[in-house]
Amino acid sequence: MSAFSVDKWEKLFDNIGPFFQGFGVTLYIVLFALLMSLALGVVFGVMSASHNKILRGISRVYVEFFQNTPLLVQVFFLYNALPYMNINLSVKLIGILGVGVYHGAYMSEVVRTGIEAVPKGQEEAAISQGFGYTQIMKSIILPQALKIMLPPLTNIAANLIKNTSILAIIAGGDLMYQADSFASSTLAYGPAYLVVGIMYFIICFPLARLSGYLEKKFGEKPKPKDYTELLKSYKVGEEESK
Amino acid sequence: MRKKKVQISLLLAFVSFTAALAGCGNSPDDILNKKEVKVGVKNDIPNFGLMNIDTREFEGFEIDVAKEVCKKVFGDDVKVEFEAVTAKTRGPLLETGELDMDAATFTITDERKETYNFSQPYYTDHVKLMVKKSSGIDDFMGLDGKTIGVSQSATTEESLKEAAKEAGITLNFSEFSSYPEIKAALDSGRVDCFSVDGSILSGYLNDSLKLLPDEFSPQEYGIAMAKRNTKLAKEVDNVISDMKENGELDKLMEKWGLNQ
Amino acid sequence: MNEFMAALESVFTKSNLIYMFRGLGVTLYVALISVLLSMVFGTILALFRSYGNKFLKGFSIVYIELFRNTPNLLWVLAIRFMVRMPKPFDAPMYSGILSFTLFTSAVMAEIVRGGLNSVPKGQFEAAFSQGFNFPKTIVHIILPQCFKAIVPSMLSQVITVIKDTSFLAQVAIEEFFNNSKWVMSAQIDSTINQTMRVFIIFGFISVVYFVINFSLSCIVRSRKKRQTA
Numbered sequence: 001m002s003a004f005s006v007d008k009w010e011k012l013f014d015n016i017g018p019f020f021q022g023f024g025v026t027l028y029i030v031l032f033a034l035l036m037s038l039a040l041g042v043v044f045g046v047m048s049a050s051h052n053k054i055l056r057g058i059s060r061v062y063v064e065f066f067q068n069t070p071l072l073v074q075v076f077f078l079y080n081a082l083p084y085m086n087i088n089l090s091v092k093l094i095g096i097l098g099v100g101v102y103h104g105a106y107m108s109e110v111v112r113t114g115i116e117a118v119p120k121g122q123e124e125a126a127i128s129q130g131f132g133y134t135q136i137m138k139s140i141i142l143p144q145a146l147k148i149m150l151p152p153l154t155n156i157a158a159n160l161i162k163n164t165s166i167l168a169i170i171a172g173g174d175l176m177y178q179a180d181s182f183a184s185s186t187l188a189y190g191p192a193y194l195v196v197g198i199m200y201f202i203i204c205f206p207l208a209r210l211s212g213y214l215e216k217k218f219g220e221k222p223k224p225k226d227y228t229e230l231l232k233s234y235k236v237g238e239e240e241s242k
Numbered sequence: 243m244r245k246k247k248v249q250i251s252l253l254l255a256f257v258s259f260t261a262a263l264a265g266c267g268n269s270p271d272d273i274l275n276k277k278e279v280k281v282g283v284k285n286d287i288p289n290f291g292l293m294n295i296d297t298r299e300f301e302g303f304e305i306d307v308a309k310e311v312c313k314k315v316f317g318d319d320v321k322v323e324f325e326a327v328t329a330k331t332r333g334p335l336l337e338t339g340e341l342d343m344d345a346a347t348f349t350i351t352d353e354r355k356e357t358y359n360f361s362q363p364y365y366t367d368h369v370k371l372m373v374k375k376s377s378g379i380d381d382f383m384g385l386d387g388k389t390i391g392v393s394q395s396a397t398t399e400e401s402l403k404e405a406a407k408e409a410g411i412t413l414n415f416s417e418f419s420s421y422p423e424i425k426a427a428l429d430s431g432r433v434d435c436f437s438v439d440g441s442i443l444s445g446y447l448n449d450s451l452k453l454l455p456d457e458f459s460p461q462e463y464g465i466a467m468a469k470r471n472t473k474l475a476k477e478v479d480n481v482i483s484d485m486k487e488n489g490e491l492d493k494l495m496e497k498w499g500l501n502q
Numbered sequence: 503m504n505e506f507m508a509a510l511e512s513v514f515t516k517s518n519l520i521y522m523f524r525g526l527g528v529t530l531y532v533a534l535i536s537v538l539l540s541m542v543f544g545t546i547l548a549l550f551r552s553y554g555n556k557f558l559k560g561f562s563i564v565y566i567e568l569f570r571n572t573p574n575l576l577w578v579l580a581i582r583f584m585v586r587m588p589k590p591f592d593a594p595m596y597s598g599i600l601s602f603t604l605f606t607s608a609v610m611a612e613i614v615r616g617g618l619n620s621v622p623k624g625q626f627e628a629a630f631s632q633g634f635n636f637p638k639t640i641v642h643i644i645l646p647q648c649f650k651a652i653v654p655s656m657l658s659q660v661i662t663v664i665k666d667t668s669f670l671a672q673v674a675i676e677e678f679f680n681n682s683k684w685v686m687s688a689q690i691d692s693t694i695n696q697t698m699r700v701f702i703i704f705g706f707i708s709v710v711y712f713v714i715n716f717s718l719s720c721i722v723r724s725r726k727k728r729q730t731a
Contacts (some may be wrong), residue, residue, distance in 0.1 A: 068715035069708050070665035073679065077704050083430035084697040148647060158570070165573035171416035181417050182395035183583075184330055187357050193580040197572045198650060204571035286684065295521045322701055325594070328674045331701075334583035340592055418671045420680075422687035429687075446687070 010187035012195065022120060022178030023199055029164050029174060030203070033099040034157060038103025041153075045111025046137055059108065066105035071166055074098050077169045091172045095164060103160045110152045114145030137204060162206050175199055210223035273342060278321045281308045282344040285326035286421055288445040289498045292488050293326060296344045300324045303498040304463075307364055308345040310490065311465060314481045315474070317431050328420045329425060333358065336440045336468045343478065344466040346437055349397045354466075359475035361482045363462035364491060367502070370440035371454040372447065377434060382456040386411035391424040391433035393417070401459040421437070421446070439497060509698035511704070518685045525681030526710065532595055533664045534603035541656065543603065544610025549640065551611065552618050562611070569608035575669050577601040577712065582673040595677070598670045606663055612718050613655045617648035657722040661715045 045214065066074070075098040078089060118141050126136045129242035168176035179196035183189045283304055286292030292300040305324065312322045327335065327346050331417040335341045336358060347367070350360045358468075373379045382405070392398040394417045406413045416433050418424045425446050428436040428502070435454075436443065441459050443453060465482065467475050552560035569577070581601040584596075622646050629639040671680035687705045 013664065062720075064716060066704050067710070068661065068665075068712045070668040070679070071709055072665075072668040072671075073704070073707055075712065076654060077708075079432060080426045081704050082431045083432060088431065162571075162573040165575045169419070171418060176573065177417075178418075179576075180579065181394060183579075183710065184417070185399070187333060189334060189580070189583050191578060193584075197576055197580075200573055200576065201568075201571045205567070208567070208571060295517045326674060326676070331582070331674045338586035340586055343535065420674065421682075422683045425687040426700075428684065429700070 007180025008186075009191050011186045011188045012182075012191040015186070018178040019175070019195065019199070020180060022173065022175035025092070025167075025173050026161075026175040027165050027203070029095040029099065029167065030097045030161050030197050033103070033160060033164065035201055036096060036100030037107050037156075037160060038153075040101060041111050042142075044104065044108035045115065048108060048112045051114040063108055067109075069103045071098065071163055074102060075166055075170060083206035091167065091170060094170065095167045095172055095174070096111045099160060099166070103156055103163070106156045106159075107153060110149050110156065111139065113146070113152075114149035115141055115204055117148050118144045151215040154207060154214060158204055158207050158211065161207065162200065165200075245390075255396050258379055261443060269368050274477070274500060275315070275321065276316060277344065279316055279324065279342045279380060280323045280325055280340065281310050281312065282332045282341040283308065283324050284328075284329035284442075286325070286445060287347065290441055291345070292445070299370045300326075303500055304345040304496055305346070306494050306497070307491070308343070308465070309487075310323035310494075311343075311478055311481045313343075314475045314484075327475065330419050332466070333493070336466060339468065342404050342467070342471075344473075346466075347442060347461075349439070349461040349473050350395055350464045350465045358466045359469055359471060361467075361475065361479040362486075363464050365441075365463045365484075366496070367441045367461045367463065367466055368440040368457035368460055369398055369437060369461060370443050370457055372428070372436045372443045372451055374428070374433060374456060375450055375452050379434065382409060383411060385413060385435055387414070388434035388457045389414040389416055390435045390437050391416050391418060391427050392437055393421060393424065394419055396438060397441075397459070397461065402437060405458050505695045509695050509702055511686065511690055512694045512701055513702050518688075519711075521679065522681045522685060522706075524674055525678040528595055528676055529664065529667045530714075532598050532602065532670065532675075533660065534669050535599050535661055536606055536658075537660050540603070540606035540610045541660075541670045543607035545645070547607060547611035548614035548618060551615060553636075553640070566608045566611050574605050574666055575672070577605050578669050578673060580585060582675075594617040594673070594675045595670070596672070598675050598677075600669070601665050602663060602666070605686065606659065609659060610656070613652050613659065614648065616655070617652035618644065620651050620721050636714040653725060654722045657718055660681075661718050665711065665716075679707065 011048075013230050017036065021034050028116060044059045044062055048056040048063070050056060077090070078094045078098055088130060094177055105138055122140055122144065131140070165176035166172075167174040171177060179192045183192040186192075245464075271318075283300055283302070285300065285468075287291035287302065289302055291300060291304045293300050308324075312320050312488055325335075325341060327341070327344065331345045332341075332346045332348060333354075336344060348360075350363060354360070357365070371382065371385070379385060390402060390413055390414055392402075399415050399417070402413060402415075416427065418427065421442065423438050424433065424438075427433045436446070440453070440457065447453065465478050467478065482491075538704055547562045549564060549594045550558040551566070554562065578598065578601045581604075582597045585597065585600070587596050587600065625643055625647070626639060634643065667677050668679040670677045671683060673679070686700060
């Protein structure tokens, strides 16, 4: 198989430096994009569950726009169109911004679903106790919603990690770019893509495991308490046998 | 941990298997018996390989050369199909066998000769530099510390790196997968200079851009074929040689205004 | 205003429009076929994973984990550059269809598995009590219910695939984004305001993608409303 010949592997290991550089860049972007998308997700998620029509509208526009247009188009816009307005963002910033805002839209939908899943009674009870809106959100609704939100959120996070590969297209210096650049100039496609695949796998797999674990933990339907002992003490079952 | 090891090894096996598909093909010399041939050409370079988006036909010097070569090697009744390629895709598609040959401003280098077969050169060009008129850059030295947009898989980066070393300046490079992207990056200011063979640049030149006077490393274009098709390579080489001798090549160059 | 009109005209010439919409045709074609094939393979994988023997289960898990933990772009590049498509599938777009199908099947498999889990276990028992054997149960009882439940997720995936076809521009497949980029960089005389051209084209690209995807997501939403009503 000429695609994986030995000399190609040699070339790869001679040039392994850029790969690790790219790995680092990818991790950096993943971290900040993740934080940004979580922050945006919470903010817009709360907004879209609010009673205020205007807030809901703004959030709706944000979500619909970023969910229905390709990430690549958004990133390309930031890269090639903004400079015409004299806004020159660094490539890494574009990565964080583009990927963060895009996934923020998905996260906000998950947050909204989580909030709406909390029984309305909670909010009403809290209002009757004199809680203010922000307090209600912070102390009562969000903590309960968290359980429901966590598994889908980790799913989106996994997608976020994979989508950072988009930077390869705007010469972003991330893992995918380095692999592509190396493969194009040395024609050692097989080894390059294989190694990069493994590196992405290393970043993503732990997250996927975490997601599965969370799904199991929070997805369990609450088991009914075992009341038989209690009932026995009230002598409920014994009546019938008499 | 064990599960992970198993999964990783299965991952490797799967990918190797997929790659094995790349190796499959007919015996190398069967290619000469083909009656339908696929040639990779450029679709965005006026006079060399340009797609007329109205007629959806490819037009250019390289298209004509390829047609002649195919007729002479495979017979007059051969059906030649052209496929658009970029510098990035033209090589691998030869290896997988999807294309039988490339006539796509493919520069012959020693390193490339290890992976592909080339005919003798049918055209010589040079690496050139294109900048905005408004950039104030007048020559190669003016690019010190600036960013140059190049195509992935092109010889440009290597040639420029060498020249920069000799001239004692430093250059930064941004690689892109196609020329329209580099042009967009130049227009938006993401790169200060668009560099590739002069013939390709001429297709993007307009009133607000200019070519710097410097030229680098002669770029000899050859017809590229997969390494395994040695017989085909010989035949194609002979045809090019004939075309040079009997003046056919010159006539085609004249037709497309490429006289050197 | 005149500048704007001039830029508009230079972008939306007949040839350019035909070229871009041709690309859109390729985009939709690739997306549609990939999704249909992925639904088939995804279902098979999900069935293997939930009801298969050790070997099938293992294969399915490895396949799904492999594709879910690596980027789509990687597969687009790897398959385009290393796999030869047999005739009659040797047009470049089929390589795109192959990589998308492989990748999306894994995602679909997880969606279907979620759907299978949501079908009450009692259905199996009821079916067996009526004399259905296992395969018949799956096909006639379980799968229909499963699919009904996952239609929203599936349509959401269709939207994602349509958006991801923009990656194919990287490997010189003439889909919508690729062709629009070509129009953006095509040689124009410098009297035309390049800034306006760029924004017009980006606006056009965004609008086209938005309209297509938004319509699909509206269909999902109206269906959801009808189901829960």
